[in-house]
Amino acid sequence: MHQKLPNEIDPIRLAQNGLKLNGELSIKDMPRLCESLVTNEGSVDVDLAFDVDEINTPYMQGKLTTNVSMQCERCMSPMIVSLSVDCLLAMVISELKVAALAEQYEPWLLENNDPVSLNAVIEDELILALPIVPRHTEACIPNEVWSSGEDSDVEEDDKPVSPFAVLSQLKDKQ
């Protein structure tokens, strides 16, 4: 039941009218995102709700889901990265207003009242959600899927391991 998504939107007007947009965007139309990916195939499921909150801040609440392919920096083979991004962007016209935003919002600075590229906004959110160091977790298992929201595992993995700790582990196994 997907509608065709517009290339350009007027976010403030959408918010004032309380409109929803949902559909698919092609990954190949997001060149900055593609720079981090192995292939540009696939699409992003986009589910957006525009509204105005009780203190008159226009906002966009979005849910973006997609699977992209990145190169694992450990084994250099492609890995599937499953992204599920929830975003809450408040539209601000002036940078001065950014500081006054309620904490739950990410500021979305609009230069003026010109239409905005929907692709570019979604692309920015997806780029922010990509793993900084794409790596299969634990051993490099082909076809293993990395999912957003599992960052804690990755951080643990990043701790430097002393070679002596590795040696003692090997000894224990013998």
Ligand SMILES: [Zn+2]
């Ligand atoms: Zn790997």
